[in-house]
Amino acid sequence: MDNIMIEIIVDGEKIKVPKGTTIINATNKVGKYIPHFCYHKKLSVAANCRMCLVEVEKFNKLLPACSTIVSNGMNITTCSEKVKIARKGVLEFLLRNHPLDCPICDQGGECTLQDISFEYGSSKSRLSSTTTKRVFIHKNLGPLISAEEMSRCIHCSRCIRFSIEIAGTQELGILNRGEHSEISSFLSRNIESELSGNMIDICPVGALTSKPFRFSARSWELAHRFSISPHDSLGTNLLMHVKSNHIYRVTPYQNEKINECWISDRDRFSYEGLNCNDRLSNPIVKNVHNKWEDISWDQAFDIIKDKFSNILKNHSGNDIGFLASNYSTLEELLLISKIAKSIGSDNIDFRIKNLNIDANNNIEGIPWLGMPISEIENLDRILIIGSNLRNDHPLLALKFRKAVNNGAKLFLVDSCEYEHNIQVADRITVSPLNMVNSIAEICIALLELNNIKIPECFINIKVSTNAKNIALHLFQGKNIGIFIDNSILELSDNGKLLANSYKISQLLDAKFGFLLSGSNTIGGYLANAYPINNNKNTNQILEKKLKSYIILHAEPSFDFNNPAETLMNLAQSEFSIALTPYASEAKKWAKMILPIAPFSETSGTFINNCGYIQSFKAVILPFKETRPGWKILRVLANILDLDGFEYTSSLDIKDELLSNVDLSLKLSNNVTSSIGISNVKENIIERIADIPIYKKDPIVRRARSLQNTKQSEKPCFIANNLTLSKLKINNFGKVKINTKYGTVILDIQEDNKIANNCVKISAGFEDVIFINSAFTDIKLECI
Secondary structure (H helix, E strand, C coil): CCCCCEEEEEEEEEEEEECCCCCHHHHHCCCCCCCCCCEEEEEEEECCCCEEEEEEECCCCECCCCCCCCCCCCEECCCCCCCCCCCHHHHHCCCCCCCCCCCHHHCCCCHHHHHHHHHHCCCCCCCCCCCCCCCCCCEEEECEEEECCCCHCCCCCCCHHHHCCCCCCEEEEECCHHHCCCEEEECCCCCCCCCCEEEEEEEHCCEEEECCCCCCCCCCEEEEEEEEECCCCCCCEEEEECCCCCCEEEEECCEEECCCCCCCHHHHHHHHHHHHCEECCCCCCCCCCCCEEEEHHHHHHHHHHHHHHHHHCCCCCHHHHEEEECCCCCCHHHHHHHHHHHHHHHHHHCCCCCCCCHHHHHHHHHCCCCCHHHHHHCCEEEEECCCCCHHHHHHHHHHHHHHHCCEEEEEECCEEEECCCCCEEEEEEEEEHHHHHHHHHHHHHHHHCCCCCHHHEEEEEEECCHHHHHHHHHHHHCCCEEEEEEEHHHHCCCCCHHHHHHHHHHHHHCCCEEEEECCHHHHHCCCCCCCCCCCHHHHHHCCCCCCCCECCCCCCHHHCCCHHHHHHHHCCCCCCEEEEEEEECCCHHCCCEEEEEHHHHEEEECCCCCCEEEEEECCCCCCCCCCHHHHHHHHHHCCCCCCCCCCCHHHHHEEEEEHHCCCHEEEEECCCCCCCCCCCCCCCCCCEECCCCCHHCCHCCCCCHHHHHHHHCCCCCCCCCHHHHCCCCCCEEEEEEEEEEEEEEEEEECCCCCCCCEECCCCCCCCHCCCCCCCCCCEEEEC
């Protein structure tokens, strides 16, 4: 759109708007609301509802405001008698077949059709009492979206345009013609998009509603409270709808810098996990008879003081380990870090899935996205390494999809040909260990294009056709982005891979960034919640079998790389404490469980993947005897007589960390490791242990509706035909996997989208906790 301003007249008022503006957007600038159904600011223009008709001077017919571009001197009348008559006619046709069920409709009170009917609807109908209305049978679209009352549909086509243009997949369409037209999914399949819940928000009537929320409350009964999503690194802005200290639903809070007006289904429906029956109501401790016993907070802290005092007296602070998840708040991470440092323990880490002991030495500063989120859609060449975008970063995938729709070319290096619903220009699919060499091939091709001598460490590498093609297209780009997934940061030997990728960005003068996991990875680094002075990782902290561990917000069965070994090491410690909202998983290993408030019941701060600091408050009161994490950790420090913990609010903690820190100076993706290649043995079989989107954290894992989706189905033993043949396994039946911790039986599934020498067994399930991430020390047996 040009920056040239033109003058138009709206209802007698002269205004200036940019050239190329539509009438509906121009009138919004002067506060003139034009009623509409099919128009949505984020979707293409359909102009099929005809509700937005306006009168324009010198035109002999009314024009749709959503599709008509203004011209200089245009005289627009938005509410003339002619316009009113037309709108009343359109509305009468819509109501002709619309059921009169507003009293029981979940959309009641926030329904666009209802609102417009008050202004343009007639007080009585011209239809006789015997006139029949069109009726459609209900449709099953899956566990998240209810399409029970499709007779309410007015065929605005917003849901169809959303699925194609935003979600990237056409899961809905229109069947039949004329009065018999109806919205339906292909062959009555479930909707499986990770963004599907946004169709509920954009539906202007009650045709598509939330199945978990169905008939739970009326919209006017609910208070809307702002919060931040803890489920990924984007920092999605949320509105949580509350009644009687209970969260009933979640919708997006518009923020154009971050999530625009969309949220993922994980953010929308995970509130069920906040209301589940597994919530812990008060502190519990395992007594001398190995039975769980309810205790008060005073009793809990007395026991902790006694146990920790003995450990500190007879051993050292280094015999206490502190492990936290990367979706803990900034305040919780700072306090747990300060406690660890105050008692002399360097056994602290929030990077609980990190296998790399040299992680501190490979990157100069705190890793981040490398650019503002909104700039992604302006890139013209994109290389993404190691990411399952839709699964791990659903709303960032939307940004990359936008970039490709704008003309960008997307290239991927991965271990599985995941379907991203984005047009991919080219990709290289190899095992994780071979990824470093594939990146080296692209690097060599770029060196040749730049007429730069090939380093000796790359001399023996043969460059594939795919690598040459990717390098050539990247070389032709003007605005290039190279992105490394967080799973690469977690690999045991990622130094060369990071260095090769960074070298590519330098050769192209490209932006270089990381697709981080968790809501507060940057916050964890900023709070120094990791072993700064020693190169160690979480596995090494656990292998020490310390006297005590404090685990914050994490569940060892699902959030650690080697669940079975982690559970065993924790259970063998003298006194381990779980700080968690939930009881069931912690009872497997802890000696004491303290009920900590989830994000919805505490105040705190998250720092998203581009360094944007966002604070939030509790939207409801803590559940029964649950307490905010920062308060529990502050009291823990006080009973241990540690100095510097005189906080009265979470704001005091935040200010202590951020008041004298320029975060922008700490964010740096400069890679300090050296380029090189990997000597991979051909007989090594690697496991791709991806975690499905609805198994990522304790809250989501307890959201009943999300667990009923296809993405949460039981994991299988998946490999391509060559790998199955190599392992002498048939591509049907079941396989028994014997490990030193136990036996796992999985269905076998052939999928040639998996890289050679790889087996995809998803993590995050109870069924597979006996299999470690390295996929070593196992025996396979067909059954």
